[in-house]
Amino acid sequence: MTATETTPPAAAAGRTPLMTLSDVSQVFQTKVGPIRAVDHANLSINPGEVLCLVGESGSGKTTAARMAAGLAKPSDGEVAFAGTDIWSMNRRDFSTFRRSVQYVHQDPYASLNPTRTIQQTLTAPLLKHGVVKGMRAAAERAAELLTKVDLTPPENYLPKFPHQLSGGQRQRVAVARALTLDPKIIIADESTSMLDVSIRISVLAMLGRLRDELGVGFLFITHDLAIAKYFGWNGKTAVMYLGRIVEFGPTPDIINAPTHPYTRALIDAIPEPDPDLTKTKGTGSLRSLEIPSLAHLPPGCSFHPRCPLFEDGLCDRSVPQLVEIRPGQSAACHVVARDGAEAVRPDEPAR
DSSP: OBOOSSSOHHHHTTOOOSEEEEEEEEEEEETTEEEEEEEEEEEEEOTTOEEEEEOOTTSSHHHHHHHHTTSSOOSEEEEEETTEEGGGSOHHHHHHHHHHEEEEOSOTTTSSOTTSOHHHHHHHHHHHTTSSSSHHHHHHHHHHHHHHTTOOSGGGTTTOOGGGSOHHHHHHHHHHHHHTTOOSEEEEESTTTTSOHHHHHHHHHHHHHHHHHHOOEEEEEESOHHHHHHHHTTSEEEEEETTEEEEEEEHHHHHHSOOSHHHHHHHHTSOOSOHHHHHHSOOOOOSOOOOOOGGGOOSSSTTTTTOTTOOTTTTTTSOOOOEEEETTEEEOOHHHHHHOGGGSOTTSOOO
């Protein structure tokens, strides 16, 4: 999986991505003027791999995910599935695409129909799309799906309504529903953020097992780099800030050796349980904690009002492009592009 400001490297290397977002933007017209929620982003997702999309609230992660799922048409750019622009597909091909890309929402309390039992929730798509024939076969398949997401024995859950389940159980049902049509990509939008910490790891472990067993690709959206590290360690991570991808690379490199000062700030914000490590951990020293409004973005690099590397006359003049800083790892920062990764923290070499 890749994310760049130009041609996605996976495609350039001869590997055909399952999905690509090419130079996509999403502009919303509001009373205060146009709001560019996503600004010329490039992403690609390969079968069976994880692409983590990380950033603060309001960074454009969910908007990008909605475009990837075909729930919103980009203002500019192209979303392609299996090499075809989804918005130029005929009705039959678009229906196939929508079945192949399933969405797991953040809120397990709102994503399930409260008037349907779990069996009705799972059998409805199976019957509607002709995956199975007859209620008996649909019920058997629903039981198999509940077993896949570790809700066993399934007969204890099939007759229940969502309000009779815990938050973690509801989210597992949401994942089971996403699996009903044998998807090739699952978009998990902050799918564990509303769960108790004790449940979160078990749900992530279940998602990881499904990824490995079924070969499903994941677009995994989170504001927490610690979660991205846990779930997407063998994949790639793209870091978003105010609609733009500011850093991209293999997840281990993003976590252990970030090159963009915003990524470094996100890592510094992760709580450290070891008090000795906390004492030696960098502070990040952001110039400001205030996030600029999308309606009034600062000139040049949108991160420059908060950036500890800010240089007057450089960072506030032009928008930095995503360029390769290390092999496979790119960042959109004028100072880092000029001085190299060691510029991220002058008093501490990049790890």
